Amino acid sequence: MTDLTTRLAGLEFAGPVFTASGCAAAGRELAPYFDLASIGGVVTKSVMLAPRAGRATPRMAETPSGMLNSIGLQGPGIDTFLSTDLPWLAQRGVAAVVSIAGHSAEEYAALARRLRDAPGLAMIEVNISCPNVESRGRVFACSVDDAAAVVAAVRAEAEIPIFAKLSPDVTDLVSIARSCVAAGADGLSMINTLLGVAIDPRTLRPVLSAVTGGLSGPAIKPVALRCIWQVHAALPEVPILGMGGVRSGRDALEFLVAGASAVSVGTATFADPTAPARVQAELAAELTARGFATVSEVIGLAHLKEAPVREGGARAG
Amino acid sequence: MTDLTTRLAGLEFAGPVFTASGCAAAGRELAPYFDLASIGGVVTKSVMLAPRAGRATPRMAETPSGMLNSIGLQGPGIDTFLSTDLPWLAQRGVAAVVSIAGHSAEEYAALARRLRDAPGLAMIEVNISCPNVESRGRVFACSVDDAAAVVAAVRAEAEIPIFAKLSPDVTDLVSIARSCVAAGADGLSMINTLLGVAIDPRTLRPVLSAVTGGLSGPAIKPVALRCIWQVHAALPEVPILGMGGVRSGRDALEFLVAGASAVSVGTATFADPTAPARVQAELAAELTARGFATVSEVIGLAHLKEAPVREGGARAG
């Protein structure tokens, strides 16, 4: 039986599987389906300083093996989050990874300040896939300097580990990753959604009222594995929280050997609210079948010229 | 009955559906399945100056609603292509769009020179998704300057329309598109594949011997539509040959209303060798059912604030 205890940036988690930001709200709604304390932790929906109503509907379009969303970061704002959502998780001993989002480095810093000594808070995930009001709405994650500025601002305020969440929609992901780490990120979450559009052939108009949305689900898994592969190869010491189409323990194993230290399960939760717990259980079985004693043994294994072929894994597909 | 005649950069084609480079070889192998002269034309596999053996196998991995390939531009080289492949198409009155690839602007220019007054050649598609030996293997399509340099070099040699084929793996696609047009591209082909990785959970190694490969198929359709949407919005006068997951006439219609003037069918040809002709026939039925007299009427229609809802289209999905 593999020991699932997972270490990220010096912290210990019950397992290597987390929820994905925006795919589990603040955890509570998933409580009927599995014990939230049994997985690595709950990554909460990106919270901003003020309450947000989000984008107009339709906000969702199903696509081949994926979906587009344009929620627009609807949320209660940091005050309600701190008074209601976070305590609920803390009372139940659930490891909380709070995702924060803002429109300027200052907003991110203010959020990090508000989160200081919040009970039950394990880590901060910095969602830098937001438009930067100070540079004509360019997304922070698309610029080496903007990304670093946000991470540095959060670093200056936070006393706990921070993970920078990267967007795949960039020319040179590794340089963005480097700048985030140089600015003080303890780890990297990847990947956020790919920008996409869906057209309704009945109306001949975009399906989403916002026109563009974020593509997630199994469709993007090869892109996620590529991003993790490249960044782990360049920065082998930096822990990666991997995500993008993880649906099964087999998928999670692929992410770990590609270089992720843990994974988040997002879109798969919509088809199966038990997905995070199920994926962790399936992963445990895959690891045990191959005779691994700990999760850390497999991280990045696919980068070895000749990885040991272990028993128990069935064929691909 | 909609008139399918399609104009691209001043040229007339029998229809708006083309094959996609690398997904139809040089056309000949598809001749048993449909009349190659009945579709817009055949976009041939990117040809280089010298013969190429390509990458080691495995070169292919199936992924959710898509596939990865790392063929490595295997091909006969420009001499054999000119003596064998192109004449075969010309003799049968098939419109040939020749895709060229090189490792330096000079190589592209040399290819364009060799293609001068080649019989039956309609256009050149410039595949700039190749590593530039002069800038540490960075892909031309990922740099505004490198892309422009290649296009300008081809423009200087070619007497026929040239389309620059763009990669979606960039931070700012519109600026790359602009620089290609400024350098003399008559149109743009988009999108090329997304860089991806697949891991074999049996061996815990990458499936592809080249590790990374290009992701294609329905999985990337939302990304393709987004790229076409953005570039058409920025450069409405520039004709776009759209591709990325087109499998049906419904898909093709979505690409046209998003801003493409014509579409290429790639991966879908592997599941159904008749796909290019079938997609064109299905598109004709969709257009006729909605009462459109010509293909050009629908190009970019989804950008109108209120597109007319036409009859006959069934619900999305």
Place this chain on the structure above:
Amino acid sequence: MSGPFQVAAEVVGVRRVGAYVALILAAPSIAAEARPGHFVALSVGGPATSMVLRRCFSLAGWGNGAVTVLFSVLGHGTDWLASRQPGDLVEVGGPLGTPFALPSGPQTCVLVGGGTGAAPLIPLAVALTELGSEVRMLIGAARAEKLMAVEQARLVADSVTITTDDGSAGLRGWVSDALPGLLAGADAVYGCGPMRMLRSVAGLAAAVEVPSQVAVEEAMACGVGVCMTCVLPILGDDGRTRMLRACLEGPVFAGDRVRFDAVGTVPADAVGAS
């Protein structure tokens, strides 16, 4: 209440009912907690499907450890469901959402269903009848063959009125044309169907000061409240508008709390509107 539950349910029956398909699934835990207005989310397409989202359906009935949904085949998901065989397994989550609020005692109730919106009204009529209420049912559709659950309605309601847009059955016109005639002495109105219909139902009820409850059908990605795709503008007790989740705070809302004028938008006066 310990639900909702996520189970692999065995198909016990699939029947064509007019233009619709009735799918009966063995799901004791879900059946035990089902209430009128609840819905379920069904996984579709099998192991190698490209459809990553579940399909949601109102519960049209339950009993003996089984639940029934009534649906029309529109796309690949419902087509796959319609082709299930008894014995097959279908992943189902439920009961989901906030059901209709039932009165404490006997009342005169008008139930209005448009298209597939008639499905949840059958169990609602049963529950209201058990409370000794008088149930007036009004069912509308585009054409006669599109009418849903009329037979069941006749069994459970005190009266059943039919409308069709083309007059191929019952009265020609919309349910909103027939509703006013049914409101005399009514204590409550319940509606389910297209947003446009719900808007007029809520409006007509309000006009004669009869409280109404409406069940909406917003496109849903998760159905359990975690994704925020299914929101619509709802007036709160404090008079402020919030974008609430149709899958959790709904699908049933008080008719006078839905900002019908602003559905599909984020009204400028909504909490957090930018």
Place this chain on the structure above:
Amino acid sequence: MSGPFQVAAEVVGVRRVGAYVALILAAPSIAAEARPGHFVALSVGGPATSMVLRRCFSLAGWGNGAVTVLFSVLGHGTDWLASRQPGDLVEVGGPLGTPFALPSGPQTCVLVGGGTGAAPLIPLAVALTELGSEVRMLIGAARAEKLMAVEQARLVADSVTITTDDGSAGLRGWVSDALPGLLAGADAVYGCGPMRMLRSVAGLAAAVEVPSQVAVEEAMACGVGVCMTCVLPILGDDGRTRMLRACLEGPVFAGDRVRFDAVGTVPADAVGAS
């Protein structure tokens, strides 16, 4: 020859045969032009599937306008095929590839099949027998239940030798252990199966100067020669190595032309190697 063809074929039969499934499809045009060594490509998963590539299978037989494939259920694609019902339609393309070259007259032939590689040897044995040849069949597998088409082999071959890795049926060991004993007086050797087995078969035949033909199973995306995924290094008449397509120039190659040492690589001396 006007093929290959792309048709929607009706399933005429699906049978379990030991560890394998026999799928019989009505495809007159394909059956009419089928030759031993040809294969077909089958679309899998239905309209909303996530599987974008076809699955390729050697033709195990044909006649009366139908073609038969014999396969083992490995993943979602073969699982979907195994669950087809008579009357269902399956998109099929074929006959594909370059078949075995047949002798002009009677010969003594040794046919070697490993695992699912036995499938194409059945029609090959029939064709050779029709030419008056003596057919010695050698079939190997990991375990007894993994042996394919042994019954059919006994009907069409003059002799049938069996090997299993674990000795659970026939001789313990690999086909390569049994082959030498069958080469006495042989004019030709035909092989189909895993690359490792084909390598030793071609080697043993060459050692006694008997010409061999081998049918390879490279992963294929298109099956018709347009994608270049299925290549392997083949020696040409000019003594130069080229990366040729298993789906078009193959799957059958002369045993002495396959660069078995370099399969899975691009040998430095290959035309166009960088």
